[in-house]
Amino acid sequence: MASAFAVPPSPPAITPLLAPDRANGAALRAALAYVVGGLGTFLLLGLLGLLMRLDQGGLIVIPAAWFYRIMTLHGAGMVATILLAALGGLAAAVSATTHLNARVLWIALILQLTGTSFVILTTLVGGFGAGWTVLYPLPGHGDIWPLSAAIAMYVGYLFLALGLLVYCLHMLYALARAHGGLTNVLALRYLFSFGRDTRRTLPRPPELIAAVISIDGIAAAAAGIVYLIPMFAHAAGVTSVDALFAKNAVLLFGHTMANLSIYVTAGLVYAALPSFTGRPWRTTWAVVCAWDLIIILMLANYSHHLYADFAQPLGLQLLGELGSYAVALPSFIVTVVGALTQIYRSGIRWTIAPTLLLLGIWGWVLGGIGAVLDATIPVNQVMHNTMWVPAHFHTYYLLGAVAFAWGYLFYMVRELTADRNPRMLRVAAWMYGIGGAGFIFMLFVAGGNSVPRRYAVHLPQWQVYARIAVPFVILLALGLAWFSWDLGTRFLAAWRGTQSAASEP
Amino acid sequence: MIEPKVILDIFIILGVIWTAGCALVVARSGRAIPLEQLEGAEARLRMGLLGGLGAGAIVLFFLTLHWLPYANTRRAELGSPAVTVAAMGMQWTWILSRHQVPADVPVEFTVTTRDVNHDFAIYDANGRLLTQVQAMPGYTNRLVYAFHVPGTYTVRCLEYCGLGHHMMTAPLTVTARPK
Numbered sequence: 064m065a066s067a068f069a070v071p072p073s074p075p076a077i078t079p080l081l082a083p084d085r086a087n088g089a090a091l092r093a094a095l096a097y098v099v100g101g102l103g104t105f106l107l108l109g110l111l112g113l114l115m116r117l118d119q120g121g122l123i124v125i126p127a128a129w130f131y132r133i134m135t136l137h138g139a140g141m142v143a144t145i146l147l148a149a150l151g152g153l154a155a156a157v158s159a160t161t162h163l164n165a166r167v168l169w170i171a172l173i174l175q176l177t178g179t180s181f182v183i184l185t186t187l188v189g190g191f192g193a194g195w196t197v198l199y200p201l202p203g204h205g206d207i208w209p210l211s212a213a214i215a216m217y218v219g220y221l222f223l224a225l226g227l228l229v230y231c232l233h234m235l236y237a238l239a240r241a242h243g244g245l246t247n248v249l250a251l252r253y254l255f256s257f258g259r260d261t262r263r264t265l266p267r268p269p270e271l272i273a274a275v276i277s278i279d280g281i282a283a284a285a286a287g288i289v290y291l292i293p294m295f296a297h298a299a300g301v302t303s304v305d306a307l308f309a310k311n312a313v314l315l316f317g318h319t320m321a322n323l324s325i326y327v328t329a330g331l332v333y334a335a336l337p338s339f340t341g342r343p344w345r346t347t348w349a350v351v352c353a354w355d356l357i358i359i360l361m362l363a364n365y366s367h368h369l370y371a372d373f374a375q376p377l378g379l380q381l382l383g384e385l386g387s388y389a390v391a392l393p394s395f396i397v398t399v400v401g402a403l404t405q406i407y408r409s410g411i412r413w414t415i416a417p418t419l420l421l422l423g424i425w426g427w428v429l430g431g432i433g434a435v436l437d438a439t440i441p442v443n444q445v446m447h448n449t450m451w452v453p454a455h456f457h458t459y460y461l462l463g464a465v466a467f468a469w470g471y472l473f474y475m476v477r478e479l480t481a482d483r484n485p486r487m488l489r490v491a492a493w494m495y496g497i498g499g500a501g502f503i504f505m506l507f508v509a510g511g512n513s514v515p516r517r518y519a520v521h522l523p524q525w526q527v528y529a530r531i532a533v534p535f536v537i538l539l540a541l542g543l544a545w546f547s548w549d550l551g552t553r554f555l556a557a558w559r560g561t562q563s564a565a566s567e568p
Numbered sequence: 569m570i571e572p573k574v575i576l577d578i579f580i581i582l583g584v585i586w587t588a589g590c591a592l593v594v595a596r597s598g599r600a601i602p603l604e605q606l607e608g609a610e611a612r613l614r615m616g617l618l619g620g621l622g623a624g625a626i627v628l629f630f631l632t633l634h635w636l637p638y639a640n641t642r643r644a645e646l647g648s649p650a651v652t653v654a655a656m657g658m659q660w661t662w663i664l665s666r667h668q669v670p671a672d673v674p675v676e677f678t679v680t681t682r683d684v685n686h687d688f689a690i691y692d693a694n695g696r697l698l699t700q701v702q703a704m705p706g707y708t709n710r711l712v713y714a715f716h717v718p719g720t721y722t723v724r725c726l727e728y729c730g731l732g733h734h735m736m737t738a739p740l741t742v743t744a745r746p747k
Contacts, residue, residue: 127731194728200705201684204659207731306685306705342603349614371687372702373638373709384632388625396617403593404610410600425590432582436575439628441635445572445697448687448726511576513697515689515726518734524695 077337078159078267080478081560088561089165090158091479095558097151097172098472099550104144104179105465106543111137113536116502119521120529128207130519131192138195139182139216142320143223145460147175148468149327150230153276155475156269156334157234161241167233174226181219185212194517196317199309203298214298217291224287227320231280238274242266248274250351258348265346268354272330275354276323279361283319290316307374311366318365325427325459326357328467329398332420335474336402339417340409344401353393360390367438371447380440387438391431399424415488416477419470422496426462430455433507448517450528451510458503461539462496469495469546476553479560484549491545498539505532570635572697637699642674642712649676649712655723657686657703660732662723668741671718677711679703687727690740693719700726715742 081087111133118125125133154168185191189212193202197220202213238248243263246252248270252260266274290312293304337344364386366379402424411417433455437446446452473484509528514521521529634641643649650673654665658681669675679688681703688711689700698721701711715721725736 127734131728131731131733193730196728198685198728201728201730204684205730206659307707310685310704341600370637371700372704373711374704374707377638380636380638381629385629388629392618392621392625395621396614400610400614400617403590404603404606406597407593407606408599408601409597409603411597413594413597421590421594425587428586429583432586433579436579439632441570441632441637442575444637444699445570446575447700448689449572449697451572451575507576507579511572511579513572513691513695515724515734517728520734 077341077343078334079338080155080159080475082159085561087158087163090163090168091155091475091561092558093165093168093172094151094155094158095475095554095561097154097168098148098468098475099554100172100176101144101146101148101151102465102468102472103547104140105148106547108137108140108144109540109543113533113540116529116532116536118519119526120533121521121523121526122530122533125519127519128190128192131194131517132186132190134517134519135192135194136183136186139186139219140179141460142195142317142324143175143179143182145464145468146227146320146324146327147172147179148472149324149331149464150227152331152334152468152471152475153269153273153327154230154234155471156331157238157273159334160267161237161270163237164233167229171226171230171233174222174229178219178222178224178226181215181222185215185219189215191216196313197294198313199294199297199304199306202294210298214295217294217298220287221291224284224291224316227280228284231277231284234273234277235281238266238270238277242270245274249355250346251355253348254351254355265351268333268344268346268350269330271346271351271354272326272333275358276327276330278358279319279326280323282362283316283323286312286319287316307372310369310372311375314368315362315365318368319361321456321460322361324464326361326394328423328464328471329394329427331467331471332398332402332423335416335471336405336420338474338478339414339420340405340411342405342409344405349397350401353397356393357390360386360393364390364438367443370440370443384438384440387435391435395428395431399428413489414473414477414484414486415492416470416473416484418489418492419466419473419495422492423463423466423470426466426499427459427464430457430459430463430503433458445513446510448515449510450506450514450516453516454503454506454510457506462499462503466495466499472550473546476550476557479557480553481560482553482556488545488549491542491549494538494542494545496542498535498537498542501535502532502539505529505535569698637701637711639676639710639712646674646712646714649674651675653677655679655688655703656682657688657725657729657736658682659684659730660725660736662688662725662736662738664723664738664740667739668743669715670745671715671742672745674712674714677701677713678708679711680708681705684729685727686725686729686736689724689726691722691724692717693721702727718742718744 117123190208191212366383656663686703721740723738
């Protein structure tokens with residue numbers, strides 16, 4: 064058998080972001096709109112997070128009804144906008160070698176923004192506050208929000224699911240057309256021949272990853288629609304819904320949506336890091352195996368959210384635990400070790416983009432440690448729905464996926480403007496990292512002290528954790544403000560950098 | 569039972585090890601060498617991690633089977649329940665069939681809800697979460713637990729259930745077993 068780590072037949076060159084003659088300029092403009100729109104909304108939603116921590120620390124008082132509306136908007140909005148930024152980055156990376164139809168990307172973006180608008184309006188204006196998980200039957204039992212607000216939330220989610228579906232279907236179509244079929248994009252012959260069948264050129268890692276997450280994205284969108292149809296029927300008074308079925312469906316949707324962000328942005332590391340280390344990141348058998356496995360493993364472990372639902376069949380509970388352990392292995396062993404190998408003795412110059420990419424690797428694994436602990440059933444018994452849960456997902460969101468996305472945006476701007484990112488910006492990255500780490504560490508400490516999550520009012524003995532976190536959140540916000548200021552001054556130049564030579568004056 | 573603070577300690581230890589590993593790589597990121605020189609070491613590292621972490625995960629999985637919180641496992645560990653408490657959640661209160669239970673005997677809580685999902689979570693007097701189960705519409709979940717320290721405990725809702733979620737508590741008193 065050939066070595067699993069043998070050098071594969073993929074071209075070893077480092078692919079520039081801009082295709083020859085800027086042929087992918089239109090797709091890059093759409094991608095920039097995704098990334099900037101996603102990260103811009105992330106900034107506003109982050110301020111809502113600061114408000115909630117100020118309230119939980121007893122430093123300001125937010126009425127409970129408003130706290131839960133803000134909590135709902137913060138949660139739903141973050142899942143949608145971080146995924147939006149991630150999908151934009153991935154479209155940019157794929158477009159360098161694969162033709163993507165910019166019009167379809169814009170349609171998917173408009174659908175996603177329409178969905179996000181519904182979420183914003185129904186929470187801030189409609190009074191909806193059932194949490195981003197819209198867990199049946201709470202949306203219909205709010206007492207303080209009308210049924211129409213719940214329906215508007217469902218409509219928002221429907222648009223988000225449709226936007227994701229359009230994006231993923233187009234991505235799969237474009238990749239399959241470029242590589243002569245889906246099996247070639249997933250390198251299945253190469254995988255099952257243990258690296259011996261090298262007759263076809265392998266996809267670049269971002270292309271492979273885009274195919275993998277598009278398949279899971281379609282599954283997530285389908286799960287969302289499967290959940291929403293009975294919700295609409297229930298709202299119309301047509302039928303009641305089994306609570307256990309509803310919980311499984313909505314968590315399969317929500318869990319996969321959240322996980323897509325981290326896996327998509329991990330794909331951005333494959334695309335961007337080699338340009339800083341000067342080392343190509345090849346599509347090895349290990350990379351193919353790891354990412355093809357993710358297709359199944361990402362979907363298999365959602366049931367770890369239901370350990371406390373004792374009515375759930377035991378087999379699904381155990382699958383949740385095993386699946387959670389299993390999904391961590393390929394990510395860590397292949398992507399994380401691969402990224403660290405890229406960096407080790409590479410002579411890398413630590414500008415802001417690679418600094419943020421490394422921060423993302425660190426935060427992803429740190430959040431993963433918290434997640435794997437919580438995915439262990441006896442541990443979950445004393446951690447479920449405590450602050451440990453937001454602790455671990457904020458870690459791999461804020462210090463993982465979002466750090467990857469900001470890092471990739473700085474990489475895009477550098478590539479499109481041929482302008483080096485200022486060295487001083489590394490200070491902003493450190494502010495982001497230290498602020499973020501202090502913020503999430505206090506969430507973990509609160510979780511270790513059994514503080515419940517999703518409480519508008521914290522007991523006096525719980526407030527200390529939020530109070531200590533607040534200065535760290537402010538440091539984080541200052542770092543983000545610095546990012547935004549710098550990118551704001553260079554964005555137009557980057558946008559112009561996507562335009563073809565013919566359209567230039 | 570597992571102590572939440574021990575889990576926090578484990579997390580901190582693993583986090584420090586991981587951070588040290590990252591710092592080491594950054595410290596050695598200068599002085600470029602060809603990637604080919606690292607490929608053998610990388611492959612060995614990956615195989616070592618696959619073997620070590622894979623074996624660790626399998627061992628951990630089988631160990632946890634003995635500590636499952638589900639009724640059958642708890643009954644096998646603690647014995648048949650001597651006391652049953654019916655608990656019903658509703659926005660935003662708990663209705664318990666009794667508020668006193670004896671120490672050192674298995675107690676079975678039959679937990680359900682009249683409206684939306686709730687989570688029946690028992691905290692001790694020190695604010696430590698001991699055990700929990702979801703209250704689900706249309707289902708009755710059975711939670712078996714034995715208290716060993718007499719005193720006042722608090723039932724909290726840990727599944728977000730609307731405006732009064734954070735106020736949804738009930739007292740539970742554990743009395744010393746008569747000698």
